[in-house]
Amino acid sequence: MSSSPDVVELLLAQHERIRQLFADLESAQSDAKQAVFDELRRFLAVHETAEELVTHPRARTLPGGNDVVDARLEEETESKKLLAAMDGMSVDEPDFDRQLATLKKAVLDHAAAEERDEFPLLTEGLGERQLTVMAAAVRAAAALAPTHPHPSVGSSMTTNLAAGPLAALVDRTRDAVRAALGGPASS
Ligand SMILES: [Fe+2]
Numbered sequence: 001m002s003s004s005p006d007v008v009e010l011l012l013a014q015h016e017r018i019r020q021l022f023a024d025l026e027s028a029q030s031d032a033k034q035a036v037f038d039e040l041r042r043f044l045a046v047h048e049t050a051e052e053l054v055t056h057p058r059a060r061t062l063p064g065g066n067d068v069v070d071a072r073l074e075e076e077t078e079s080k081k082l083l084a085a086m087d088g089m090s091v092d093e094p095d096f097d098r099q100l101a102t103l104k105k106a107v108l109d110h111a112a113a114e115e116r117d118e119f120p121l122l123t124e125g126l127g128e129r130q131l132t133v134m135a136a137a138v139r140a141a142a143a144l145a146p147t148h149p150h151p152s153v154g155s156s157m158t159t160n161l162a163a164g165p166l167a168a169l170v171d172r173t174r175d176a177v178r179a180a181l182g183g184p185a186s187s
Pocket residue numbers: 047048051072076110114
């Protein structure tokens with residue numbers, strides 16, 4: 001047994017973190033709510049980008065994997081659209097809670113579908129070494145969106161640093177994953 005978690009264990013832990021951040025958003029107010037939302041969207045952007053580069057391509061090579069991954073990518077595209085529509089949005093805007101509820105349902109349904117249909121393919125179809133190498137790539141990506149303990153007080157400095165367009169973060173995630181997998185970084 002390896003002492004470090006394999007890629008499925010790591011992604012399951014990330015799904016738990018995503019569920020927790022959505023739950024925290026429901027009780028947080030104002031600055032603290034903004035800080036949680038900024039953390040959530042960064043974490044989601046990195047998580048989904050890592051899955052698109054690390055787990056989905058491997059799942060495609062396994063029996064039945066193509067259909068499973070096609071469905072997951074459709075769901076991820078939907079989540080990304082919803083997330084992009086909320087990029088730069090303030091939690092105080094009148095439409096925020098409605099859009100957040102739509103995003104939450106899309107993201108959590110998608111995570112549940114991965115856990116039900118895709119992760120078992122990986123666990124059953126790949127060896128421990130492959131699962132560990134993939135975990136290293138997901139960890140390299142996750143380092144770009146560190147998670148924090150509950151932000152009880154919203155610091156405007158922290159909030160400002162965490163806010164903003166996600167495209168640059170997605171690019172850096174792609175480079176980190178490719179480097180960890182031994183491929184060339186994008187230009
Ligand atoms: Fe995903």
